[in-house]
Amino acid sequence: MPRTHRRLGALLAVFVASCPLLAGAAEVALLKSSEQTGWRPTIEALRRTASGHNVTEWDIKGDRAEGERVLAALAGKIALIVAMGPMAAQLAREKAPELPLVFCMVQDPAKAGLLGIPNVAGVAFGIPVKNQLAAFRMVNPRAARIGVVYNVDNVGRLVQEAQKAASVVRLVVVERPVGSDKDVPQALRSLLKGDDEVHAVWIPPDPILLGEEARRFILAETLKAGKPVYTFSSQLVAEGALVSDGPDYASIGEQAGDLVNRLSGPEKGAKIEMLVPKAELMINGKMAQRLRIEIPDDARRLASKVF
DSSP states (O other), rough: OOOOHHHHHHHHHHHHHOOOOHHOEEEEEEEEESGGGGGHHHHHHHHHHHHTTTTEEETTOOOOOHHHHHHHHHTTOOSSEEEEEEHHHHHHHHOOTSSEEEEEEEETTTTOOSSOOOOOOEOOOOOOOOHHHHHHHSTTOOOOOEEEEEEEEHHHHHHHHHHHHHHGTTEEEEEEEEESSSGHHEEEHHHHSTTTOSSSEEEOHHHHHSSSSHHHHHHHHHHHHHEEESSSSSSHHTTTTEEEEEEEEEHEEEEHHHHHHHTTTTTTTTOOOOOOOOEEEEHHHHHHHTTTOOOOHHHHHHHHHEE
């Protein structure tokens, strides 16, 4: 074979090996616990990063039976599952344990039994709570006491971590555990005035607090009391919270896509530590003015967006 042909052949072999689509695209099922508009940036980033694979979306609509039906129909047809949300992730582990699994949008992966398993990897749905508290402190330095209403089963572990980290950033976290959304009004009011009065209220990613009625109540009552709200969600900042420090959803998608590439290739069967996405600091400047809170210049510079 002429030398030129040999060189061309070698270059083609390198190109094929470096291109997942040519080397053999994997059939990937993107299993969503439910349809969430806010997840689209994550999905789009995942598709871009894992563009060498065929990704098909499936919405199980919050219905376990529907999830089981979808997974049964996909048996033998897919090489990897990306699960968004705890229900999808748990069903994938139970019904298709032989397949590599990439999970995201799961608040407590340890509780869901998703950590430390070969062929299972994921992206954290949150920023380390110590970092969140430091961001809140930077945005509103005068607020030293933060109140939190929460359900122990939902985010008890997160609140415990916050208690441990609070002293490092010179904060005090005042807790009010509740059993259901019906307990939220009384618990919140006990934080807004009285002996345990706080300077700000923190809304963690607790489903009890995120329902429309509970969410609006917390934002309305804290505003009446002249207290800012801290949270993890940019949506809540748009609705009236002062600041959020949460995961960048596009970053979650990019990292999930990277895990798809890794688990469908040379690292199939490996144990991979959970990845942590980039943080996104959002500040509601209008609410700061309304509450007469002066946002430091450093915080404004570091913010991804100031409303």
